[in-house]
Amino acid sequence: MDWVLNLWFELPVLVQIGVKIVAIVAPLMVAVAYYTLAERKVIAYMHVRVGPNRVGPKGLLQPIADAVKLMFKEMIVPTHADRYLFIIAPVLALAPALGAWAVMPFTDTLVLADVNASLLYVLALTSMGVYGVVVAGWASNSKYAFLGAMRSAAQIVAYEIAMGFALVGVLMAAGSLNLREIVLAQSGGLHQWFFIPLFPLFLVYLISGVAETNRSPFDVAEGESEIVAGFHVDYSGMGFAVFFLAEYANMLLISGLTVLLFLGGWHPPAPVAPFTWIPDLFWFLGKLAVIAFLFLWFRATFPRYRYDQIMRLGWKVFIPVTLVWITVIGVAKFFTPIGHWFG
């Protein structure tokens, strides 16, 4: 085994980093592919249907078939579309969704880049995802796409503020901007996880996460019953596939961040025997899967919000809630006997 390690450290740093990136992105892409299948299956069972069951055993090869089909389809650029921006837009949507995974700590030691301000980095990168949607909507030169882009831009800007304030609460409680240290601050069992002292922020973060990823019930940017498919109505083939990848990679990212920030990351619910037998990585991935399931459950359950209701919820409900709770954290941390609970 030693010679493998020695060989590994002999490699140039760039090659090492490249291998690590592949080791994160490749499983992520597989996860995204099967997340789409999971979505169709879960929603189908909630609707008392069966879902895809034709390709492969129990429909397990369906995402592969979808990917192959999309890859071999022609990508049509509409007349009078801005050709370059039209092609760049899906890339702009996918790049931040993948880039943010660079600082995701899967366990205490398993992290590609353990940077100081990783929470800020994630926030900055996810805030760039909106460009994919806006540029796509504008470059398509189509009314429906443009309406979708406008809705998305206003919605994402609104919910980003609430999301940012929720993160401020977390970093106050943890006393660090480093995701790994935020998780370490929640060690010691279920009662130490931040979702208990920061419960309002947990809710705000989770719901804002659904809104940021343009998922149902906040999917007015796509709004297939009103504006066909919103910002990506004119995309076909690979362009559409990349938007699809970006959306699902973002959902997994938000799920992962929720787990890290509020649900104790890789920590088991209690640091005692039967729980600690399961490796840390599986705890993290298991919690991530639960939150990811919530995304699908929401879609099967809730009708779409009306646009003005979305705006009202973001600006008039979530932002005041987060502001109040940040004050509560500050006061509780320094002036009450339960301050240690808040980090």
Next chain:
Amino acid sequence: MHGQRIQPTDEQMSFLQIVFYIFAAILIGASIMVVTVRNPVRAALFLVLAFFNAACLWMTLEAEFLAIALVLVYVGAVMVLFLFVIMMLDIDIAQMRAGFTNYLPLGIIVASVMAGELILVMLSGEFGSAQMPRPGGHGETYSNTEALGQLIYTDYVFAFELAAIILLVAIIAAITLTLRRRPQTRYQAPEEQVRVRKQDRLRIVQLPSGKEDDA
């Protein structure tokens, strides 16, 4: 100017230098495109690219908090709103170009004044690698965010609070200026909608059936 600050002392430095020149080249290219490209939406997107590369340059100077704040605030929020407005404008490029020769003399004067001022400042001896050496040499545990927070909330707390109050006043002023209550507009009052009860809206009446009426 920035290039001189980064002195190659070891292998890592020269790598940093390569990174610097890549980002700087993209930054300058993008900035030129902002003013030369005809389509305003593209110009705004090039400005986004310029901001992003400036952030990357700050990152190489170990100012990661400023770098990420630049991306978060300018790229993530301000420029999105900018694009939002620009995309809605109906700009006739031919009409815009018609006034080009009229505005050219004034433009040249303004540009040369600005360039002259910049040159004066640059040549004043206040800039250069001697006056502003490359910050750095911090250990791995150094956190730029923490250091900035320490300064802002201790030494510069009054200036910081003052800036906060000015911004708050600006927010309130902007809202009051744009807030118009028009009587004909109908607003939704969700709290009233939630409070409503069945008996407020629904009245069950016993109507005699039609046949008895006829009889």
